[in-house]
Amino acid sequence: TETREAAMAMVHSPWKRYLICWGVIWSLQATFCGFPARVRLRQTLAPFRTSKYPKVSRAAGNRMLHAMLHVQNIDDSLKFYQNLGMKVLSCNRRSNGAATAFIGFGELRDMASFALELSAPQPKVDQANLARKGISIGSFKGITVSQPAELGGGQLDPDGYPIGILPQTQASIVALCLETSDLDSSISFYTQKLGMSRAEGPVQHGEANVSTDICYLQYPSGPQTFLCLRQSNVPVDLGTGFDHLVISTADVEAAAAQLQEKGVKIALPPTVMFGLKITGVVDDDGYKIYLVDETDFQKGA
Secondary structure, eight states: OHHHHHHHHHHHSHHHHHHHHHHHHHHHHHHHOOHHHHHHHHHHHGGGOOTTSOOOOTTTTOEEEEEEEEOSOHHHHHHHHHHTTOEEEEEEEOTTSOEEEEEESSOTTOSSSOEEEEEEOOIIIIIHHHHHHOOOOTTEEEEEEEESSSOOSEEEOTTOOEEEEEEOSSOEEEEEEEEESOHHHHHHIIIIITOOEEEOOOOBTTBOOOOTTEEEEEOSSSOOOEEEEEEOSSOOOOOSSEEEEEEEESOHHHHHHHHHHTTOOEEEEEEEETTEEEEEEEOTTOOEEEEEEHHHHHHTO
């Protein structure tokens, strides 16, 4: 009797009724609806959500994981970044000569260190074209790394990517920099839709960055790498070098639905690719961002 009364009390609790109701709704969605239908259902039910149970942003726990860059020669690039103190975290050389490598200062899939993914083309086919044309850097303004040595300044990697160097006690990838055609709009996109926060940028040569045409953004957890947005005075050129930024999220489908509700175009609906649940969007300038399931990423599925 006591057990039955306790169960009835739980069901009659407003909070428990709320959870049970939404559990049933989401179960029906998963069973009968595709992704577009689930989004429409969320929008239909939105007016009935009570402010007593405020919705928590799905982006609150996102993390920046890595960025992909195209390179002409994987060996030249690996040698350059190893000389900067980075480690080769993985390298996949395919039978046709193309190669993909992950490099960074941490460990592979450790969720705590930002990494770079380098992608080199098939030499006999694509590399000849790249050799003639070169990689177009476009509006990608490179990365900044920190090193214990008193180096400072900057370098260009074998493909011309700018590499800024900050003397700090711990080696890391400090920032990834993109130019934007509208700084305020880009800030709004990354903060209001992807959950980043404005942050004080890295200090260089003893002076804080106080420029009004640069903004540093960051997630509170995960790799403490900044996304640096810089106002461009000319139209943004996506180029052929920077390919995309990868961000982890707790629930890919929920994140995609929430982004679509906020007016973000879903370029890649939630799917499974390379064993990872993934979805893709583009920002206002056309830069590609992929959101991957953090559990899948850590498992290396």
